[in-house]
Amino acid sequence: MPKAIVFTEYGGPEVLRLDEVGLPAPGPHQVRVAVRAAGVNPVDWKRRRGKGFAEAGAPLAGPQRLGADVAGVVDAVGPDVTAFTAGDEVFGRAADGAYAEYAVCNAEDLVPKPPELPWQTAAVVAISAETAVRTLRELGIAEGAARGKTVLVHGASGGVGAIAAQLAVLWGAQVIGTAGPSGQELVRSFGAEAVEHGEGWAERVKALAPGGIDAVLDAPGKGVLPESVALTGDPAKVVTIADHRAAGLGVAYSRGMVHRLGMREVFGEVLPLLSSGRLRVVIGAEFPLHEAAAAHRLSESGHPGGRIVLLVDQRTPTGGQR
Ligand SMILES: NC(=O)c1ccc[n+]([C@@H]2O[C@H](COP(=O)([O-])OP(=O)(O)OC[C@H]3O[C@@H](n4cnc5c(N)ncnc54)[C@H](OP(=O)(O)O)[C@@H]3O)[C@@H](O)[C@H]2O)c1
Structure with a gap:
């Protein structure tokens, strides 16, 4: 059986x-x-x-x-x-x-x-890609609307963050991604600037983006929202997918169960990038x-x-x- x-x-x-x-x-x-x-x-x-x-x-x-x-x-x-x-x-x-x-x-x-997409990659990309595309859209970051913007992605070495960081780079944004020590090289390989998460992260981000941050995606949800709001100057420029303290700060908590995008819509955009190797998982x-x-x-x-x-x-x- x-x-x-x-x-x-x-x-x-x-x-x-x-x-x-x-x-x-x-x-x-x-x-x-x-x-x-x-x-x-x-x-x-x-x-x-x-x-x-x-x-x-x-x-x-x-x-x-x-x-x-x-x-x-x-x-x-x-x-x-x-x-x-x-x-x-x-x-x-x-x-x-x-x-x-x-x-x-x-x-x-x-x-x-597609035949060229390995089974392993196909099996891990749907949830992360849908979440990345959805949250970037909620932040106003999309193809044709990202150039000239500075985007901060918390957890850019993680499932959702890695796809969000790469998409924002491909769409022309300046991207800063946080990760642990072992994820720094990976984040840089996406064409983003890498910053270590943990104590002092906001100062490290400010040093890379003296002109300020236009949009923040918080994927890990490890308590970065107050400083993220301070960096952007506006809670509407911050979206989290994992920090339940969002509402108290006026930050949007994006939930797949509420606003999920259709898979065909997501992969109409993402699959050509994956198949051509421009987006890596x-x-x-x-x-x-x-x-x-x-x-x-x-x-x-x-x-x-x-x-x-x-x-x-x-x-x-x-x-x-x-
Ligand atoms: N609301 C939604 O629609 C939705 C959808 C998908 C996922 N989620 C949630 O989003 C979260 C992330 O999902 P995921 O699939 O991207 O997870 P994941 O692949 O496990 O990635 C975890 C990420 O968090 C980083 N991290 C770990 N500890 C951290 C800390 N103390 N401070 C800052 N960053 C830290 C890791 O960085 P290093 O490994 O480099 O240290 C890594 O980048 C999960 O809680 C998941 O349940 C929500």
Whole structure:
């Protein structure tokens, strides 16, 4: 029987286990994907922990699945699907958990995978790219509207920040990216200026941008909002995706669940850059599916050194079942 990573109680990485889950059936407007690779995002371990670690151990109604970032081969199509047929190579967002041999996806959340895009890259790019494009737009940074602007990206070595920093550079902005010591060279390789995060970061940014900062994206959410607002002089020029203190400072907290862009819209813009190598996605670590717990430990460290991918090397055959 096909397997997936599941958890039945909130808790640490040890609650994750590979279990038999049966073959999911695609509903209307859905397809089933034979997963080749799944991306690990911080939201996955936040879900695994539950709302506040205090709930660890609280039983759940049934086995929960994880994973939004998926790449694989369409294996069965549900009613009303015209965009894909069995055998198509795709990537995007999964509806029922991508840490699995098979995952159901809404057809509108998938895009065709170009042959030159490696499975690992395709599996880790959808969530980060959608978030990067969405938040840059909210800051008024887009193709044709970035030249002459100075953009600060906190966490430019991370999944979302690396794509945001590169897009802003490609669109003509001056970009300053914060990262830890080991991420400095990477950020510079994007064509951005690199600054170490931590104590004194704002002074280091000011030294590079004496004329001020026009827009700030805070990806890590580690308490940089007050100084970011001071640097821009206007909370409307700052967007965070991870700091819940935003509202108290008049800063926008951008949430995918509220304002998510369509995958086709995002990749219409991003895919040509990825395919031509102008936009790079750094893979920090690869794990086999059954080592999802180890992948979570690395992601939870806060310094994954690039995107983390789970690989599905062998799968349970479907026996032609739909
Ligand atoms: N609201 C939304 O729509 C949305 C969407 C996607 C993600 N998110 C959230 O956004 C956050 C970032 O996601 P991600 O995928 O980019 O994470 P990630 O790939 O794990 O990257 C983490 C980044 O944070 C930096 N960092 C770690 N500790 C830091 C500190 N103390 N001060 C400053 N920077 C620090 C890391 O830098 P070094 O490793 O170089 O030290 C790295 O650049 C997560 O909380 C995630 O849940 C929200």
